[in-house]
Amino acid sequence: MLSTLRQIVEEISRIPVLEEALQCVAKRLQQAMAVDCCAIYLADYQEQNFILVATEGLAPEAIGVTRVGFSEGLIGLIGQREEPINIDDAQVHPRFKHYPDVKEDAYHAFLGTPIIHQRKVLGVISVQQKTSRRFAEEEEALLITLAAQMALEVANAEARGLLNIAEEKKGFRRQGIIGNPGSPGLAIGIGYSPVVNKANLKDFIATRTTKPAIEVSKYREAVVKTKKDIEQLTKRVEDEVPQDVANIFHLYDHLLDAASLGKAVEDKIHSGWSAASALKQVVESYEAQFSQMSDPYMRERAVDVVDLGNRVFTHLINIKSSLPPMPDKAILVAHEVTATMLADIPREKLVGVISVKGANNSHAAILARAVGVPAVMGINDVPASLFADKEILLDGYAGEITVSPDGQQKQAFETLITEESELQHLLSKEEQLPATTLDEKHIALFSNIGLSKTLQDTADDRAADGVGLYRTEIPFMQHDRFPSEQQQMQLYRNLLVQFRNKPVTMRTLDVGGDKPLPYFPFQEENPFLGWRGIRLTLDHPEIFLVQVRAMLRASLNLGNLSIMLPMVTSVDEVRESKRLIRQAFYEVSEEAAREQLSLTKPKIGVMLEVPAILYQLPKIAELVDFFSVGSNDLTQYLLAVDRNNARVSDLYDSYHPAVLHALNDIAQRCRELNKPVTVCGEMAGEPGGVLLLIAMGYDKLSLNSSGLSKVRWIIRRTARNELSDLLQSALECSEASEIKSLVSEKLEMLGMGGLVRAGL
Numbered sequence: 114m115l116s117t118l119r120q121i122v123e124e125i126s127r128i129p130v131l132e133e134a135l136q137c138v139a140k141r142l143q144q145a146m147a148v149d150c151c152a153i154y155l156a157d158y159q160e161q162n163f164i165l166v167a168t169e170g171l172a173p174e175a176i177g178v179t180r181v182g183f184s185e186g187l188i189g190l191i192g193q194r195e196e197p198i199n200i201d202d203a204q205v206h207p208r209f210k211h212y213p214d215v216k217e218d219a220y221h222a223f224l225g226t227p228i229i230h231q232r233k234v235l236g237v238i239s240v241q242q243k244t245s246r247r248f249a250e251e252e253e254a255l256l257i258t259l260a261a262q263m264a265l266e267v268a269n270a271e272a273r274g275l276l277n278i279a280e281e282k283k284g285f286r287r288q289g290i291i292g293n294p295g296s297p298g299l300a301i302g303i304g305y306s307p308v309v310n311k312a313n314l315k316d317f318i319a320t321r322t323t324k325p326a327i328e329v330s331k332y333r334e335a336v337v338k339t340k341k342d343i344e345q346l347t348k349r350v351e352d353e354v355p356q357d358v359a360n361i362f363h364l365y366d367h368l369l370d371a372a373s374l375g376k377a378v379e380d381k382i383h384s385g386w387s388a389a390s391a392l393k394q395v396v397e398s399y400e401a402q403f404s405q406m407s408d409p410y411m412r413e414r415a416v417d418v419v420d421l422g423n424r425v426f427t428h429l430i431n432i433k434s435s436l437p438p439m440p441d442k443a444i445l446v447a448h449e450v451t452a453t454m455l456a457d458i459p460r461e462k463l464v465g466v467i468s469v470k471g472a473n474n475s476h477a478a479i480l481a482r483a484v485g486v487p488a489v490m491g492i493n494d495v496p497a498s499l500f501a502d503k504e505i506l507l508d509g510y511a512g513e514i515t516v517s518p519d520g521q522q523k524q525a526f527e528t529l530i531t532e533e534s535e536l537q538h539l540l541s542k543e544e545q546l547p548a549t550t551l552d553e554k555h556i557a558l559f560s561n562i563g564l565s566k567t568l569q570d571t572a573d574d575r576a577a578d579g580v581g582l583y584r585t586e587i588p589f590m591q592h593d594r595f596p597s598e599q600q601q602m603q604l605y606r607n608l609l610v611q612f613r614n615k616p617v618t619m620r621t622l623d624v625g626g627d628k629p630l631p632y633f634p635f636q637e638e639n640p641f642l643g644w645r646g647i648r649l650t651l652d653h654p655e656i657f658l659v660q661v662r663a664m665l666r667a668s669l670n671l672g673n674l675s676i677m678l679p680m681v682t683s684v685d686e687v688r689e690s691k692r693l694i695r696q697a698f699y700e701v702s703e704e705a706a707r708e709q710l711s712l713t714k715p716k717i718g719v720m721l722e723v724p725a726i727l728y729q730l731p732k733i734a735e736l737v738d739f740f741s742v743g744s745n746d747l748t749q750y751l752l753a754v755d756r757n758n759a760r761v762s763d764l765y766d767s768y769h770p771a772v773l774h775a776l777n778d779i780a781q782r783c784r785e786l787n788k789p790v791t792v793c794g795e796m797a798g799e800p801g802g803v804l805l806l807i808a809m810g811y812d813k814l815s816l817n818s819s820g821l822s823k824v825r826w827i828i829r830r831t832a833r834n835e836l837s838d839l840l841q842s843a844l845e846c847s848e849a850s851e852i853k854s855l856v857s858e859k860l861e862m863l864g865m866g867g868l869v870r871a872g873l
Contacts, residue, residue, distance in 0.1 A: 121145075121259065132176075135167035135267075142240065142259065143169040146252060150220055150241040154181065154188050155267075156234055163188050163237060165215065170241065172216040179214050186210035187225060192234045197226040199253055202245045217241065224248040226256050230264040290492055292467075294512040295478035297819070298487030299530045300465035301523070302507070304500035304516075305443035314419070314426045315397075319390035325382050332378060332388040335428035336369050342424060343369075346456040369421070374399070389429050396422035416475060420451040444507055446500040450488075452476035460484060465507040467514060469497050482819070489514055540822040544576050548825045551832040556807065558824060559618075559815040561793060562608070576822070579615035581741065581815025582677070582793045583608060585660065586624045595656065601663035609671050616673050618718065618741070618791075618815075619664055621657065621690075622650050623679040646680025651689055661697040665712060669705055672713035677741055682723045687736045691717060720793075721779060722746035730779075734786040741815070742779055744794030748772050767796045768849040768856075773805065777844065780809040791815050800865060801856035803827050805843060808836035830863060 121141045135153045143151040150170025154163035157180075165171070165179040181188040190208045191198050203209050203223035225239035238260055240248075322328050369375060374395055381391030396418055403415035442464045447454060450468035455477050466481050466488035473490055481488040487509030499516075506515040506526045515522060548556045559581030585605075589596060596604075609617055623646045650657040661676065668674035678690050698714060705712040719726070719733055722743035726733065730740075744767060749755065751772055754765045766772070776792070783790040791813035796802035798820035806814065807828070816824060839859050843852045 121263070132166060136169075138238075138263065139167040139169045142238075142256075146240055146255065148240040149243050150217070151239070152215075152241075153236060153238050155236040156183075156192065163192065166236075168215075170220075172214060175212075175214045175216070179212055181210070181212070186212075187223060188237050188239065191225045191227050191237050191239075195227050195229065195234060197224065197253055197257055199224045199248050201247045203241070219243050221245040222248065224253060224256060226253075226260045228260045228264050228267055230267070235264060235267050290495060290514040290516070292489040292492035292512045292514065293473055294509055295466065295468070295471070295473045295475075295488035295490035296481035296486060296509050298465075298485065298509045299526065299533055300442075300444065300487045300505075300507045300509070301526060301530070302442040302444040302464040302505055303440040304446050304467075304503045304505050305439050306446040306497045306501040307437050307439070314389075314393050314422045317389055317393050317426070319393060320387045321385050321390070322382070322387040323385075325385070328382045328386075328388040328391070329379055331429060332382065332392065332425075335388070335425050336375065338428040339421070339425045340369060343453070346453055369425075374418075374421075389426060392422055392425060392429070416449055416451055416471065416477075420453055424453070444500070444505050446497045448497050450475075450477040450490075452480045455480050455486075465489075465505070465509070467492065467497075467500060467505075467507065469495060540826050543826055543829060544822045546825070546829065548828040550807070550828055551830070552834050554812065554833045556811075556828050557791075557813045558821055558828075559616075559791065559813065560818045560821065561815055562818070576825075577615070577818065579612055579673075580608065580617040580619075581791050581813070583617060583619045584623070585619055586622055589622060589624060595659075598659045598663045598666075601660060602666045605664050605667035609667055609673055612673065613671060614673070616675060618675040618677050620677045620679050620720070621647070622660055624649065647678050647686050647690060648680060651686060651693075654693055657690075657693055658697050661694055662701055665697055665701040665715070666704075668715065669701075669710040669712055672711070674713070675716040675718060675739070677718045677720055679720045679743075680723060681719045681733075682725050684729060684732050684736070687719060687733055691736060720746075721790075722750065724750055724775070727775065727779065730782050731786060734783075734788050737788070740779075740783060740788055740790040742776065742790065742792045742794070744772075744776070744792055744796045747775065747794075751775060766849045767794075767799075767802065768852045770844075770846055770849070770852070773843060773852065776806070777809045777840070780811055784810060789813065798824060800827055800860055801853065804831065804836055804856060804859060805840060807831060807833055808840035827865060830865065 121138055135155075139151040139153055143149075148170075150168070152168040152171050153166055155166050156162075157164055160180070162180040162182045162185075164177065165175055165181075166177065168176060183189050183192055187198060187200070187203060187206065187208055187210075200206055200223045202221045204221060206223075220241035220243055222242040222245055223239065224241075225237055227234050228236040228238060238256065240252075240256065374392075377395045377398075378388070378391045381394055382388055386394065399418045400415045403418060439458070439462055441462055443458070443462050444465035444467060445455065445458055445463060446467040447469070449470040450466055452475075455463075455466065463486055466477065466486055468475070468477060468488070468490045469492055471477060471490040475490065478488055478490055487507050489507060489509060489512050492514065503516050504518065504523075506518050506522065508514070515526075518526065548558050550556065557578045559579050560577040561582045562580050562584070585601075605619065608619075650660075664674060664676060676694065678687065681687060694715075694717065698712070702712045716738035717736075718739040718741055719737050720741050720743045721727065722745075724747070734740075748765060748767050748769070752764060752766075752769060776796075779790065790811065792806055792811050793815040795816075797806065797814040798816035800823070803814070803824050804827070814824065836859075839855060842855055846852045846855065
């Protein structure tokens, strides 16, 4: 029976249309359990009822027509109780409700169980027989097991089916397909799913060669052609995006160099493999290495390696690829969108991007954000081909896609786009004005920088009060060895000069555990609680000292450097870090004196992200100049939730009462200790979060530069002294949903509801 269950679940995943997949389940289950009837209902939360979507034994014409209210009948009772019901004779049960359309008068024995995914009832599956009897425990266990195994597949298949089902006929409402926000914005367009590269290295069958010199020559020629392609793509985008984003394509150049892919491929050729075979083996090896990394940014580099391999392969076998005709308002859809694929599309016709796989730190997402194109990434394996030539509403803020919308949905979405445009116009008019509340309290707004290899230089960054967090680990992660002190110094110097008259806070190297360096590998059972951040660098003072020396040398004659320590859990870690910083300072100050340059002692701060540190604030405060709350990691550690784990990511919520109480306690303690404190993280850039943080007393926020104008606009329309009631009510709530409702109401009262409705 176990094999039968497995086959049923596997069939669901293979069938792309929801109604067909569930009809298959109904038929197979009826046969497997030898029952007279099987029926599957799905929940429609907008209409608050269950709709019959598949059956073997009930009237087929009732499919898509019969609806059972959430509080009606036996199906509704199963949904309410969230547990199975096993009845000898359903028709005498007090909750039985007769639905003439389904024609179930002949059935008596009834067994039903809910289909639940992540605490949400997705539907109900039931079996019936004409004779009155109680289903055996083994039969009940079988149905429960099937429902549990198929829950995830139903959740995904539901999205797939909504693309092809004739909604008007079947009674389905068009719903949104949920993915991950990749690039903010709203768009209406036509799905465009081209085959950009017909050559696929993975499908190539490996072959040997007896002429390695010829194969090496062929490979090098293909590399030269690929480099020219990349150069053209770089020229196509470099006028539209910051230099750091254009440098994405320099990574491709780096990978093609002899020191990277090139040497490995040629070594394989000399061992007897053809050029294409050698390329295939090396690309697959690199892909496997990147894919196994815990750090999301590095994991996404596997996409770049495969894309580059396919481009070289295209030239190796002389295949010419071309784009099919595209609509004027195209939404690019692919199984995995790459940066080069995006650069291939004429910008004047591109209005949106959908990548079935991928994340918001992929190079495609970074490029989409740079050129201002909305993007949604990672949509549960909905086939890209099903979007082709269909009208699409794309919400890059919420990560939601609606396919083939009805007139009402489209009209509402067009209103959102108009509202967004008006708001963006208002925001841009105030981006150079101070972030001062109506009661004249200035809130300092800083940029978070360092998600790409080189520095940004955008209008938003220039409007910031400085840099609240510079993530120094990204350059380390993109080198093939530890960068030298001189290399680091030059990078840090560029940033400090860019913000010459403003404070810049640099976080020391925060790698290890979930962010491994490719040239410094180690594995751990639980990387989030492992050897990372300050723990790693204190164990390797030679790495820490070189980095701090580079920071200090970069700050000569400037004096705007602050240094922040990540992942601190004890007073001893701070003491030891300060000892090493003092050592580096004395060394650099001697050099500066010889060269008649001035060196200012940097302020030292600690990131508050590990809950243990919250109970040591008075002792830590004696040693440091400032604190910075890493709200993302603090939330993750407080709630014991890995937000990158799909099974529990819905439990990650910065509005959780425990998180708000922790943030409020930190603000109060820092005031008592007279220590400046900044909030770094997503909450500092979210409208409701900004209101709560200001109410708590935070007057320094550090966020991604793209959100600075929005937060500035909110602050300039808020009176700090009018938010105390909101905070008090929020702190009395027991659920995150209650807090969100309170905040939404407050935003509406302040006339800022549009920021939420338009996704801003």
